[in-house]
Amino acid sequence: MGRPAGEARLVNSEIHGRATAGLKRQAKRPAQRTRNPELTKRDILVAAREEFCEHGLDGARVDRIAKRAAANKRLLYHYFGNKEALYSAVLLDAYREIRQGELKLHLGDLPPVEAMRKLVEFTFDHFRRHPWFIRLLSTENILRAEYVRRIAEIPRMHSPIVGLLRSVLAAGQERGDFRDGVDPVHLYISIAGLSYFFFSNTHTLSVIFNVALQSKEQMSLRRRHAVEVILGYLRV
Amino acid sequence: MGRPAGEARLVNSEIHGRATAGLKRQAKRPAQRTRNPELTKRDILVAAREEFCEHGLDGARVDRIAKRAAANKRLLYHYFGNKEALYSAVLLDAYREIRQGELKLHLGDLPPVEAMRKLVEFTFDHFRRHPWFIRLLSTENILRAEYVRRIAEIPRMHSPIVGLLRSVLAAGQERGDFRDGVDPVHLYISIAGLSYFFFSNTHTLSVIFNVALQSKEQMSLRRRHAVEVILGYLRV
């Protein structure tokens, strides 16, 4: 595929390995950064997230992750075991971070219509702010959720949003603002899908429609549209 | 990653290469299938589609494609040049096939509300019938549409659906059935997104919500819901 890799080794031995000419396994140590296991581990995880989001599981290169993290490849194996385990760690960490953000929402005090509007806008903004999460989800779905399914914690981390949604929906129906017979899970899938598809497929959609969907105008147009679709659907 | 490959060679030389023991480059020809360049090319393209949809660009294996197509790897390079060019050919062919299906829709005679319902249902059914297309789009979007952008034909293949949508929308507004000020491109993105997200992310969503979204019941529930959302939004 012509992607460069394995340069680091050559360059390094060029710089540091001069005396090693005929010798084998003689580690001449250059200045190494002061020890900090927690930070190193974090650096590797962050670098791995970037790499997996950009290239998917198979496209990601372990050497590149190590380089991005400015850490040695061996440490990566030391802390995470192997590439797949590292990918799993990235997934778990990603879900944790995303759920964290969702918890900050409290819609209890708002009137139902406003709460619903805020929820749709929050979902849109959330995806816009975390484009890497969309890429990670796409990757994982191409893999048929093979890894999320194996991570015991993730199924237990139900999104708090569905619960929120259910109560907002009930309040709105009570007051006669919202229609009856709405399945909260499918409503959530719709709210998410309306924004997700826009972001996940921006690139192909922009080419097909010949519109720059990444532009500020299209972004705010989309945001407004998503709110209108959901509120238009829900109103009696 | 522990995925098997390169077996074909071993097996073949086991079966056919008996006499080749010490010899080099002695092509003993086994019964080769009667010549049929067009069919062979087609077989390779179909096999490549399957492989790319299942594993993405980087995950796909050229040897596996050749094996699936029951063709020699060299032919694959003969007809398509290299892996990336083959991927591009798959993309182009996929768009052609998908557009073909869309052309069969003629909604002109139906009243606008019914036409719109049919359009939403068609989109849903279309995605359900062509799950490989969703996977291919996901892959291509992770690659930031790098390849579709380079294929000159694809930007020219605007979906006929947006045109259809525009006229149905106009007719509905004329009759007072639909609201005004609807952007047809964003409406299309919504119609597509409502179904696409459901299919593209079935696997992770099923795990998170602990529901079997692939089941018949959930499928028809989703289909009905998508129609209701769009018609609910459009009605005045």
Next chain:
DNA sequence: CCTGCAAATAACCAACGAGTTACTTTGCGG
């Protein structure tokens, strides 16, 4: 019937990339 080109094939190869080996160096508890 022969001849030359395209279709088809098996064996080969170099690069790549995940994972290892074999060390050196810190820094902390005793």
Next chain:
DNA sequence: CCGCAAAGTAACTCGTTGGTTATTTGCAGG
């Protein structure tokens, strides 16, 4: 201040994997 476990490093290995080389074979047209 010592020893030792953990942090860190460079260099190596070997199966995989795109891509090639060297051939043979079928068949259309002279």
